[in-house]
Each structure stands twice: as structure tokens, then as C-alpha cells.
Amino acid sequence: MAGLDFLFAPSSVAVIGASRHAGKVGYSVFRNIISSNFPGKVYPINPSADEILGHKAYKSILDVNDNIDLAIVTVPAELVLQVAEECGQKRVKGMVVISAGFKESGRRGAELERILVEKSRKYNFRILGPNCLGFIDTFTPINASFASGSPLRGNIGFASQSGAILTGVLEWSLEEGIGFSKVISLGNKSDLNEADTIEALASDSHTKVILLYLEGVEDGVRFFEVARKASRMKPIVVLKSGVSSAGARAASSHTGALAGSDKAYSTAFNQIGILRAHNIEELFNYGITFSLQNIPKINAVAIITNAGGPGIIATDKCEEEGLPLARFEPETIEKLRSNLPKEASIYNPVDILGDAQEDRYRFALETVLSDSNVGHVLIILTPQAMTRPQKIAEAIVEVSGRHREKAVVASFIGGESVREASKTLMSNNLPCFDFPERGVKAIAGLVKFAEFMRREPDLEIPVFQVDKNKVNEIFTNVYKDNRVVLLGDEAAAVARAYGIPTPEVKLARSLEEAVEIAESIGYPLVMKVASPHIIHKTDIGGVIMNLENKDEVSEAYYTILSNVLRYFPSSQIYGILVQQMVPQGKEIIIGMTRDLTWGPMVGVGLGGIYVNLFEDVSFKISPFSRKEAFDMLSKTKAYRLLKGMRGEKPSDIDSVIDVILRVSQLSRDFRIINEMDINPLFAYEKGCSALDVKITLEKGK
Missing domain, CATH: 3.30.470.20 (ATP-grasp fold, B domain)
Structure with a gap:
């Protein structure tokens, strides 16, 4: 994580735009830094103040008689370029630009942002933002943000392109008791982006799982390389919004039409080993589970429940997620049969009945976890009149502690009656969800990551001997002809230059030429119209097959031209392709x-x-x-x-x-x-x- 130490572990910080007035962003950021017990030096910069919250204020960062690692900037956008110049002269290592009014606001803001990045390159400092909330590191500790509170310390690293989502998640996490190692608001990503974030969090010993909310990826090639390496170190879960099919509709070829932008993201994430969440709840279900549980070696799931309905729902969800239900060993079945009430279901899912108390839960969980065919257990509780959720939670904690190599996920369905029990489970590294479907989905995340980790990485990329000069020549001629769509014979020649076998094909610009080519290639033949404007040639009678002699070639030539003129009278026709007929495959x-x-x-x-x-x-x-x-x-x-x-x-x-x-x-x-x-x-x-x-x-x- 040394590359971003200036951000997460600075020895000195200047807050440029620090304010004495509560309600101002500069006040909140400065207060959060000093309230977070940051061990370094903090300098408020404000030309109109002598002192802010007990700290001497400076009119400019250049007035500070000390080295500054990091500048947090909250001044209006029109002042940021001057601030950046002064930060460059001060040789800061990084700037966090919280100020808005850059490329998100239009053309003028985009130009400001471009110049800001130029200055950062001139003076060799990095930028987080602009238009961001800031960042938090709970281990340094430092809260360099204007969030309303500081998160608990934990092992989830979270980066978000949306500041609003980030603040909402932070407030929710405090209520749920969920902790973070680092929280990063990416903002406009003018410099530091999601790839830098993944790289930093992957090497951070305090981070066990990486969560990202993204609206887009800035540099796909670098992201792919960085994330592929990082995903072998720890789980990465991404919630990607901005799903659109517009790109698919615009594509003219079959493959393009089937590969819309969202398909591209899913393809990249699958290839990298990233787990994709489809909503905020799912993102944090995965995050909580990865943060609390280890990754079992066995995929199979066992379900223990005190109610039939939720057990069936969980079973259905397992099938939907492709999770195998564990087949119990004979010894397990016999032990369950001998010790559970005769009305209980001893097969998977195990229904221990509505009157189950902590002893029955303890026995069932111990028995199932001891089965070598079981890797994960979902344990469900619905509160009946006689149920003691807290005692049952304590029993689950006790038993699961003896089986750390397996994953135990709970679903305690209910409200106030199960709240304390749920907190007991969570505080003892056992994920607890309010509905069984969420628990199954969380287990599915563990299984997907385990399967990815079991795959041997094969990064050997084959390189074939090819004729690049031939392809260059063809493309040059196409551009000279003011075209971007290759004719059939040109495209086939490109394929052959790369060792892709094609039937012999030539372009005929007259009937005589078509007959001559046909005689040289040999029969049977197929003939096609050559036009960059006609994609689906067969639909308009632009393709005729099984031609056996020159008379059929002549007839096909005129038939194709007639069909094209009828359906596409304004299309440009370069000729007719005459192609060798090959056997059906x-x-x-x-x-x-x-x-x-x-x-x-x-x-x-x-x-x-x-x-x-x-x-x-x-x-x-x-x-x-x-x-x-x-x-x-x-x-x-x-x-x-x-x-x-x-x-x-x-x-x-x-x-x-x-x-x-x-x-x-x-x-x-x-x-x-x-x-x-x-x-x-x-x-x-x-x-x-x-x-x-x-x-x-x-x-x-």
C-alpha cells in the first residue's frame, strides 16, 4: 500500500478552506480530522481566520513552515487552480479535492479539471476527486471527509463513485455494527481511480474484502490487469449502475448487437474473478459474509430450520443459485433420526420443528457440521412462543467456533424478539440475515469465490505467425475508397492472412468476370452481392447457392442485381462475390x-x-x-x-x-x-x- 501512503497515512495534512462556521464543508472536514485522533499534524488554511477549533490558521499553505504530505481542498472551484499551484510549490504528495464544479457541471468545469490534472503532473502530486466526499482510514486513524460520522473499525474496504451512497452506507453501518478499514469517495476520478483503489486495498493488511460502487470504469485495460491480480488475493465485489442497452441497439453486426455495454462489464468481471452485486443490499450481504467467514473447501450446503416454509424457500433459492444441497453421510442421518423428535425431517433441509430450543439447535448444528459432505450451513430461526433466540444464538456461536473451516450463516426471521440474538451472532463473526434468501445469496458468493480460487490461472496467451503486412495493405485500400466496411473478398483475405481457413472467393464487377471466376474456381458455387450497406443479404435475395454451371451463374448474377435494386435501390454495389461452395458443417x-x-x-x-x-x-x-x-x-x-x-x-x-x-x-x-x-x-x-x-x-x- 506504499503507493498511497501519502493519502492513508500522511504525517501532515493541510485543510485548505477550513472554516470556523458549523455547517460549512471546510468546518466539517477539519473537525472530522481532529476528532478522529489523527496522529499527524493538521494545519487549517483560511486567509480570513487566525484560529480554527483551537488550531492556528494560515493564510496560505506556503505560509506553513513544515512539510505537507496531503492537502484537503474545500474552496470554490474557481479558486482550486491557484490552490493547486501553491500545493505544487509546497511539494505536497497529494490533494483531495472535495470542491464541486468540475466536469460534472459542464464544459467550463471540464476545462478546469483538465488544467488541474495538468498541474498535478507538472508538480508530480496525485489527486483524489474532485467532487468527492473525501476518505476515511480507521486504522491510521484519519477521517478526512465531511461525512456525518466515523465508521467502526473493521476489515471491509469500500470505495464509491457516489458520495451520497457512501454517506448513506456509513450511517447504516453504524446502526448495524459493521466496520470498515478504509472508505474512499472517488468523485470525478480525474487522477486516482478505481484501479488505484483496488491496488491499494489489495495490499492493505487491514482489508479482507473490497467493495466498490461504480458508475463506470475509467481505464478498462489497467483495471483488468490490476483487479485480476488483486482478485487472487482477496474477494472483490462490485455494484455497477448505469446499465444501458443503447450500445447494443446501435451495433450493426450480430456480435455487437449481443454485446451491449452491460454485457461487457459482466464479461470482464467474470473473467477477472469479481463478484457482481445487483443492488446495495446484495453488495453488503456479500461484504459482511466475506468479512466474517472463511472460504470452505466444500461447496455443498446444509439447511437447518425450525419451520418448514422458510426451509423450502431456502432450498428453492439454493437451486436458483446453483448451490448443491449436501447429501448426508449414513452416520449423520442415523444420529439425527435417533435424537430428534420422530416428526422432524432428518434429511436436508433438516426441520427440527417449531418447539426447538437451544439444545436441539446445538445438537443439529454439531451433527451437520461434523458431516464431511457439508461445507456451508444456513441455520434458520422463526420466533415461536417458546423460542429463546438469544440462547439459541449463543449455542450457534459455541458450536460454530469448533468448526472454523466451515461457513455458518444464520437467518433469524422477525423483529424486536430476534434483534439482540442477531447482534450476538454478528459480533461473533457469524453473518445473520433477516430472510433466508439473503443468507443463501451470501453463501453463493462464498462458493463463487472459492470456485474462482480453485481455477488454476492460465495467463499464457498464444501468438500465431500471421501476415500483418497483407492486412495493413487491405485496410489502407479500404480507407482510400472512403469505406469502413470491408467487402466479402477483402474480409476473407484478412481472415486468411491470420490463418483462418475460408473458401476461395473473388469479386466480379461484370457478368463476364463472374463467369470467368466461376470457371477458374470450379463448381458448385455460391454468389453474393458485395455492398457495405447490405448486412443481411439472404433476406433480400442477395445470396444464391448451389450453382452448377455458367448458365446458372449468369442467371444468378442478374437475379441478385434485380433483388438488390428492388429492396435497396440507393445502395452502392461493388459487384458480385463468387465463392467456392463447401460441404455443410x-x-x-x-x-x-x-x-x-x-x-x-x-x-x-x-x-x-x-x-x-x-x-x-x-x-x-x-x-x-x-x-x-x-x-x-x-x-x-x-x-x-x-x-x-x-x-x-x-x-x-x-x-x-x-x-x-x-x-x-x-x-x-x-x-x-x-x-x-x-x-x-x-x-x-x-x-x-x-x-x-x-x-x-x-x-x-
């Missing part, structure tokens, strides 16, 4: 869309006419290993098709994976490629062939 789609945040995202799935029908496409962010490419393919229905169904021989899966990896390499080598589709790729028992290749380049190159 299993139809696959392999494509790439370039996401603005994450870069090239490669997808594979069922191809041909099934693309939009089944939307069976799995994605990975490039680059990825051969093992990851196989993992991507194996998650699709296409994989089952390739393995062979109902006695069919399997297709050449290795050749399909080769194409996936070659498309991935092409997308990295040429960043001007916006989208690429191979649809269909015919997969055979041996080898494969890319029948139709579409490539769209970036505009204006």
Missing part, C-alpha cells in the same frame, strides 16, 4: 466487438440463422489463453452441438478454438477494427471453414 459464430471501456470482446456461439433466435453467445475480453477460449466455448449450446449429438461424430473443436484465438490476436494487432463477424463458421470432423466474414473499421483513419 456445424454452424458457429465467432466475432469481436470493441467495447469503449474494455477493448476487444470476442464471442462464440451457435451461428447461422440461430444467432438471434437463441442468443447463444459467450464472451471473453481479449487477450485470453487457450484454456479460457475453451471455457468460453464450453458454456454455449454450440459446444454440445460440436461434441456430437444422437450418435453424430464430434467436430474438430480444436480448430474452432484456433479461430477464436486468431480473431482475438487480430483484434489486438489492429485496434482500428471495430467489429468482426464470422457467421457461419462451418466446423467439420477435421478442420473448419469461415464462410462469411464481416469486418467494420473505425471511422476517420
Whole structure:
């Protein structure tokens, strides 16, 4: 964490804009710092004050006769650039700019922010913010924020792009008794961003789990690298808002349409090993559970309940989350049968009946936790007239303490009658939720992280021998022609330059040329219109197959032109593609869309006419290993098709994976490629062939 020590463990802090007036941000920040028992020196900076809260005030940071590690800035936006200049002259290591009025406020504010960042680079200091709440470190300790209170000390590191969410969470955490190691308000992320935060929290010995609320990622490539490394050290849970399908609707290719911006975030998070929360409650359910529990080696879940209904609900939720219910050993079943009332259910879920007291809970939990098939236990309590929640909580604490290698999560359903018992569990490192679904979801988080940690990281990225010069030549000619969409023969040539097999295809600009090409390639043939404006050629009669002689070629030539003129009279036609006809294979789609945040995202799935029908496409962010490419393919229905169904021989899966990896390499080598589709790729028992290749380049190159 040494890289951000100036922020979290400064030896001296100046509060520029510190105020004597309660209700001002500068007052709250300064008061919070001195009230948090910060061990370093604190200097209030205010040209109109001599003393603030018992501390001598200075007119400028330059007047302080001491080194300053960190400046907290609360002055109006129009004064921040002058303050930054003075901080640079003072050689501060960092600035926390709480002031608003920067890029979030419009063009003028964005220009102020740009100049602010320039000054930070000129003087070599870092910036948190602007437009942020500040930060809190409970171990230094320092509360350099204008939050209304200080959180309890704990092991959750939390960074938020929203200051409002952060303040709400802090107030809630005090009521719930949840502690934090560090709390960081990211603000506009002009300099320090979520990647810096993850890097710092990953190396922080006081932080066990990292939670993030994000509206976007500033630098996807760096975030990917940093978070992938950090996720091997501790759990990362992200709540990402701003979900939008606008990007998907705008994309012109099949792969682009299926890979909207939210899909890109989910793909990146899955690949990195980040657990994605879908609401604030879920974010902190995961956070609480990771902060209190260890990660069991066994995934299977046992449920103990004193009421049938909640047990059934928990069972249903386990199935929904893909959690296996533990199959008890015979000894466990016999022990439960011999010691529980005959009306009890001794199988999983174990129903110990509504009159269960602490002894019955103690026995059932001890028995189930002793079963080698059990990794997690969800223990449910509903308060009946005879139930003693506090005594039962104490029994759960006692038993679970003997089985630290397994996870115990509780759901005490009710209000006032279970409140103290719930607090007892939480204070003894046992997560307790008000409803069983929340408990199951929390266990699912533990299991997902455990599965990720069990996967051997494979970071070997294949690199193929390819002909980059050929691709450069093709792209240059396309731009010279004022196009961004490659014609079919051009796209096929790019594919072949990267070792992707395609049928022979040539462009005919006249009937005579079409016949000549047909005779040279040989029959049977397929003919297609060559136009960058027509994406779905088959729909308008722009493709004719199974041509066996030159007479059929002539007829097809005029038929295609006639169909195109009928449906797209204003489209530009470059000619007719004459392509070798190849045997039918299993139809696959392999494509790439370039996401603005994450870069090239490669997808594979069922191809041909099934693309939009089944939307069976799995994605990975490039680059990825051969093992990851196989993992991507194996998650699709296409994989089952390739393995062979109902006695069919399997297709050449290795050749399909080769194409996936070659498309991935092409997308990295040429960043001007916006989208690429191979649809269909015919997969055979041996080898494969890319029948139709579409490539769209970036505009204006």
C-alpha cells in the first residue's frame, strides 16, 4: 500500500478552506480530522481566520513552515487552480479535492479539471476527486471527509463513485455494527481511480474484502490487469449502475448487437474473478459474509430450520443459485433420526420443528457440521412462543467456533424478539440475515469465490505467425475508397492472412468476370452481392447457392442485381462475390466487438440463422489463453452441438478454438477494427471453414 501512503497515512495534512462556521464543508472536514485522533499534524488554511477549533490558521499553505504530505481542498472551484499551484510549490504528495464544479457541471468545469490534472503532473502530486466526499482510514486513524460520522473499525474496504451512497452506507453501518478499514469517495476520478483503489486495498493488511460502487470504469485495460491480480488475493465485489442497452441497439453486426455495454462489464468481471452485486443490499450481504467467514473447501450446503416454509424457500433459492444441497453421510442421518423428535425431517433441509430450543439447535448444528459432505450451513430461526433466540444464538456461536473451516450463516426471521440474538451472532463473526434468501445469496458468493480460487490461472496467451503486412495493405485500400466496411473478398483475405481457413472467393464487377471466376474456381458455387450497406443479404435475395454451371451463374448474377435494386435501390454495389461452395458443417459464430471501456470482446456461439433466435453467445475480453477460449466455448449450446449429438461424430473443436484465438490476436494487432463477424463458421470432423466474414473499421483513419 506504499503507493498511497501519502493519502492513508500522511504525517501532515493541510485543510485548505477550513472554516470556523458549523455547517460549512471546510468546518466539517477539519473537525472530522481532529476528532478522529489523527496522529499527524493538521494545519487549517483560511486567509480570513487566525484560529480554527483551537488550531492556528494560515493564510496560505506556503505560509506553513513544515512539510505537507496531503492537502484537503474545500474552496470554490474557481479558486482550486491557484490552490493547486501553491500545493505544487509546497511539494505536497497529494490533494483531495472535495470542491464541486468540475466536469460534472459542464464544459467550463471540464476545462478546469483538465488544467488541474495538468498541474498535478507538472508538480508530480496525485489527486483524489474532485467532487468527492473525501476518505476515511480507521486504522491510521484519519477521517478526512465531511461525512456525518466515523465508521467502526473493521476489515471491509469500500470505495464509491457516489458520495451520497457512501454517506448513506456509513450511517447504516453504524446502526448495524459493521466496520470498515478504509472508505474512499472517488468523485470525478480525474487522477486516482478505481484501479488505484483496488491496488491499494489489495495490499492493505487491514482489508479482507473490497467493495466498490461504480458508475463506470475509467481505464478498462489497467483495471483488468490490476483487479485480476488483486482478485487472487482477496474477494472483490462490485455494484455497477448505469446499465444501458443503447450500445447494443446501435451495433450493426450480430456480435455487437449481443454485446451491449452491460454485457461487457459482466464479461470482464467474470473473467477477472469479481463478484457482481445487483443492488446495495446484495453488495453488503456479500461484504459482511466475506468479512466474517472463511472460504470452505466444500461447496455443498446444509439447511437447518425450525419451520418448514422458510426451509423450502431456502432450498428453492439454493437451486436458483446453483448451490448443491449436501447429501448426508449414513452416520449423520442415523444420529439425527435417533435424537430428534420422530416428526422432524432428518434429511436436508433438516426441520427440527417449531418447539426447538437451544439444545436441539446445538445438537443439529454439531451433527451437520461434523458431516464431511457439508461445507456451508444456513441455520434458520422463526420466533415461536417458546423460542429463546438469544440462547439459541449463543449455542450457534459455541458450536460454530469448533468448526472454523466451515461457513455458518444464520437467518433469524422477525423483529424486536430476534434483534439482540442477531447482534450476538454478528459480533461473533457469524453473518445473520433477516430472510433466508439473503443468507443463501451470501453463501453463493462464498462458493463463487472459492470456485474462482480453485481455477488454476492460465495467463499464457498464444501468438500465431500471421501476415500483418497483407492486412495493413487491405485496410489502407479500404480507407482510400472512403469505406469502413470491408467487402466479402477483402474480409476473407484478412481472415486468411491470420490463418483462418475460408473458401476461395473473388469479386466480379461484370457478368463476364463472374463467369470467368466461376470457371477458374470450379463448381458448385455460391454468389453474393458485395455492398457495405447490405448486412443481411439472404433476406433480400442477395445470396444464391448451389450453382452448377455458367448458365446458372449468369442467371444468378442478374437475379441478385434485380433483388438488390428492388429492396435497396440507393445502395452502392461493388459487384458480385463468387465463392467456392463447401460441404455443410456445424454452424458457429465467432466475432469481436470493441467495447469503449474494455477493448476487444470476442464471442462464440451457435451461428447461422440461430444467432438471434437463441442468443447463444459467450464472451471473453481479449487477450485470453487457450484454456479460457475453451471455457468460453464450453458454456454455449454450440459446444454440445460440436461434441456430437444422437450418435453424430464430434467436430474438430480444436480448430474452432484456433479461430477464436486468431480473431482475438487480430483484434489486438489492429485496434482500428471495430467489429468482426464470422457467421457461419462451418466446423467439420477435421478442420473448419469461415464462410462469411464481416469486418467494420473505425471511422476517420
